[in-house]
Amino acid sequence: MKYIDEFRDGTVAQGIAKAIRAEADPGRAYHIMEFCGGHTHAISRYGLEDLLPANVRMIHGPGCPVCVLPVGRIDAAIWLARQDGVTLCTYGDMLRVPGSKRLSLLKAKAEGCDIRMVYSTMDALKLAQSLPERQVVFFAIGFETTTPPTAVAIKQAQAMGLGNFSVFCNHVLTPSAITQILDSPEVRELGTVRLDAFIGPAHVSTIIGSRPYEYFAEEYQRPVVIAGFEPLDVMQAVRMLVRQINDGRFEVENEFARAVTRDGNEKAKSLVADMFELRRAFEWRGLGLVPYSALRLKERFAAWDAERRWDVPQDSPPDNKACECGAILRGVKKPVDCKLFGTVCTPENPMGSCMVSAEGACAAHWTYGRFRDADPGHASGPDPEGD
Amino acid sequence: MCLALPALVTELLPDDNAKVNLGGVAKTVSLALVSDVAVGDYVIVHVGYALSVIDPEEAARTLELFAEMGELVPEGTA
Numbered sequence: 021m022k023y024i025d026e027f028r029d030g031t032v033a034q035g036i037a038k039a040i041r042a043e044a045d046p047g048r049a050y051h052i053m054e055f056c057g058g059h060t061h062a063i064s065r066y067g068l069e070d071l072l073p074a075n076v077r078m079i080h081g082p083g084c085p086v087c088v089l090p091v092g093r094i095d096a097a098i099w100l101a102r103q104d105g106v107t108l109c110t111y112g113d114m115l116r117v118p119g120s121k122r123l124s125l126l127k128a129k130a131e132g133c134d135i136r137m138v139y140s141t142m143d144a145l146k147l148a149q150s151l152p153e154r155q156v157v158f159f160a161i162g163f164e165t166t167t168p169p170t171a172v173a174i175k176q177a178q179a180m181g182l183g184n185f186s187v188f189c190n191h192v193l194t195p196s197a198i199t200q201i202l203d204s205p206e207v208r209e210l211g212t213v214r215l216d217a218f219i220g221p222a223h224v225s226t227i228i229g230s231r232p233y234e235y236f237a238e239e240y241q242r243p244v245v246i247a248g249f250e251p252l253d254v255m256q257a258v259r260m261l262v263r264q265i266n267d268g269r270f271e272v273e274n275e276f277a278r279a280v281t282r283d284g285n286e287k288a289k290s291l292v293a294d295m296f297e298l299r300r301a302f303e304w305r306g307l308g309l310v311p312y313s314a315l316r317l318k319e320r321f322a323a324w325d326a327e328r329r330w331d332v333p334q335d336s337p338p339d340n341k342a343c344e345c346g347a348i349l350r351g352v353k354k355p356v357d358c359k360l361f362g363t364v365c366t367p368e369n370p371m372g373s374c375m376v377s378a379e380g381a382c383a384a385h386w387t388y389g390r391f392r393d394a395d396p397g398h399a400s401g402p403d404p405e406g407d
Numbered sequence: 408m409c410l411a412l413p414a415l416v417t418e419l420l421p422d423d424n425a426k427v428n429l430g431g432v433a434k435t436v437s438l439a440l441v442s443d444v445a446v447g448d449y450v451i452v453h454v455g456y457a458l459s460v461i462d463p464e465e466a467a468r469t470l471e472l473f474a475e476m477g478e479l480v481p482e483g484t485a
């Protein structure tokens with residue numbers, strides 16, 4: 021298919037890999053974080069790490085909306101689904117994410133709650149129209165890409181006078197998460213995580229544009245390259261970042277110019293600005309409370325805000341102790357560092373959110389990476405640094 | 408849930424919707440978040456909405472940059 025096949029060409033990938041090997045200085049290490057789960061998925065699926073020289077290391081970031089939602093918000097969604105007359109709907113991946121006490125929306129559904137999976141917010145609206153006697157709550161999650169679709173649905177509900185539709189809003193913001201990582205003690209003081217550069221999000225950037233990254237490229241002196249989700253996009257971004265690091269530059273470059281502009285999607289941005297406001301702080305799995313990192317509906321749209329309609333619990337229970345999702349999302353650990361990986365925790369029976377979504381680091385490694393690791397000489401798992 | 412493919416717009420439908428071809432599968436998506444989309448354009452679709460229209464010239468330019476990389480490689484390494 022056009023715009024897919026030519027961005028997956030293996031010969032060209034080898035060519036870019038060769039260029040990276042030629043340009044990367046063997047005397048230094050390059051630590052590149054791909055923020056987005058979409059990139060994590062591409063890196064694992066196409067084995068891109070095998071194409072890179074050993075001193076160019078990829079660190080998986082927290083950019084998977086399913087992964088970063090804390091246990092408390094899953095519990096709150098289950099709480100909502102249990103309220104009288106409520107039908108809760110959400111995107112498919114959310115159903116399997118474990119909340120506290122190993123409960124998930126899927127299990128709540130098996131217990132009799134009315135929980136449905138929807139593909140888009142339009143389906144959620146249709147559901148509300150078809151169930152006038154029920155309260156249909158859309159459990160909204162995601163980064164800047166899913167917020168505008170939520171906004172469109174609320175606008176339409178308003179236009180249709182649809183009183184039995186509301187949104188449990190969990191939309192979060194990418195730039196604040198990147199800032200939080202750069203400010204974390206592991207990066208700033210302890211130096212346990214070295215981050216030299218970032219691959220910026222593909223789809224998020226189609227909405228917000230490349231401009232928002234300029235602040236921390238400058239402020240934190242880290243280069244950023246926005247890249248598409250195809251394997252050649254990722255390889256090219258690595259090459260551009262290696263160049264920037266070699267030159268001592270820290271600029272925002274855009275590899276995904278076919279879909280991303282500096283200012284992004286104005287129509288989507290103004291819709292979101294009109295309807296949502298910043299939360300003072302929001303909890304992220306792995307990152308803790310991140311200031312001004314999430315959105316909620318403005319007062320004007322209170323009628324469609326599930327958190328204003330119901331007294332939704334705001335507890336924040338801790339993660340399952342054995343699950344390392346939190347550390348993995350901060351780039352501190354890798355999936356194979358988790359004792360549960362591949363034994364107790366698999367995509368069929370996920371113990372943590374990183375094993376649920378295809379973009380989660382654990383799920384990506386389970387699906388595509390574990391056979392690379394399968395070396396009988398290493399009983400406790402391979403050395404992630406390579407041999 | 409962020410994974411998405413470029414989809415070819417095959418028909419414009421009422422209420423800001425469009426029929427697209429997504430890797431051989433026909434789907435209806437919303438165009439509420441984009442402007443000036445025409446049949447024959449490729450759009451990036453996410454959770455049922457087109458988020459942006461692919462710029463064919465920029466795509467060609469990116470592919471050219473890849474190809475320049477390829478030229479550095481001696482033949483026969485495929």
Ligand code: SF4
Nearest residue numbers: 344345358365372382
């Ligand atoms: S393997 Fe499972 S339990 Fe371990 S960190 Fe990943 S999601 Fe959590």
